[in-house]
Amino acid sequence: MKYTFAFSLIFLLMMMSCGTSKKTKSASAEQPRTQQPKPKAEQPNTIGNTDSEDSLNQETEEVEEVDLSSLNAVERYVYNYAGIAQEEMRLYGIPASITIAQGILESGSGSGKLTRRSNNHFGIKCNGWQGDKVYHDDDEAQECFRKYGDAKYSFRDHSLFLFERSRYGFLFDYDSDDYKSWARGLRRAGYATDPRYPEKLISLIERYQLNEFDKEVLGKTGDTALPKPQRLTLTNSEYYRVKRGDTLYNISEKFNLTVEELKLINKLKSDHIQVGQELKVKN
Structure with a gap:
């Protein structure tokens, strides 16, 4: 009876050992699936950039370099x-x-x-x-x-x-x-x-x-519109209204006066002027 029990216990331990081994092998066989490389479909940008760079290099090579020494x-x-x-x-x-x-x-x-x-x-x-x-x-x-x-x-x-x-x-x-x-x-x-x-x-x-x-x-048609200066308008034909950014210098230049003449005409003691101020620009 003792021999029969011992034999049964040994047999049971052997069976448990085999089961554990199978589980270990099965787990190790499934593990690599979580580390698969990214699909090739996600890598076209690398190829595209290479083609673009090659094209850019070709265009650069086609530009004629100027020999400044000549x-x-x-x-x-x-x-x-x-x-x-x-x-x-x-x-x-x-x-x-x-x-x-x-x-x-x-x-x-x-x-x-x-x-x-x-x-x-x-x-x-x-x-x-x-x-x-x-x-x-x-x-x-x-x-x-x-x-x-x-x-x-x-x-x-x-x-x-x-x-x-x-x-x-x-x-x-x-x-x-x-x-x-x-x-x-x-x-x-x-x-x-x-x-x-x-x-x-x-x-x-x-x-x-x-x-x-x-x-x-x-351009080819030759009719591209380009900026033109606005003609100056005077108040009562003799006065100019100061705009943002104006200075006595640029106003005097517009009307062919010197800064000193402009200050004298308007009895100005300094170069300070204000937006909206009217300045006499004719004697």
Whole structure:
């Protein structure tokens, strides 16, 4: 009886051992299913980016690189600043060809002493300027000129100089690609005293085909609308109403007065003016 019980106990223990082993094997066989790799369908972006990069590299390779060492001073100036002049044309309607030619002429193709010291490409004098200044011999000894941190701000001031002054308003009535009329008009408006100034601008424009930059802005049809300055309206034909952003300096420039003349006419003791204030602009 004892032997029969012992044998039964051994047999039962063996059966339990086999069952435990099977369960362990079964669990270890199912475990890898939770670590399967992500489907390939989730990876197309990697392939797409590779194709895009290859395409971009091909396009980059197709762009012709400019050997700057092969360009003369004027050509380098055009290369560096034509894009800025075109943007100014879009914003203010001044032909890019005129702006580039003026910059070439007045800055010595960017290598003039004043330009190198101040990034001032158009010889714009201080006249109430609150920014940095440099002093340079011009019509008189040690005249004050505006200094810019970047040349693009000089181009912007040039645009505003023409756009905001009434004496240049008639220029914007010319066709936007009529660089010859613009060149002669600048001289007539008093921009330069050199009687050959228009011919110098026209010669530069035609020699270096600067009018092609105008055509790019105007588009194939040549009828792209460009900004024009608003004609000034006076109250009772003799007064100007001050607007936000006005200063005595820019008002005096609009009406061909000096700041001192404007202050004298209006009996002003300081440069302070207010929006809505009426200033007399004619004697």
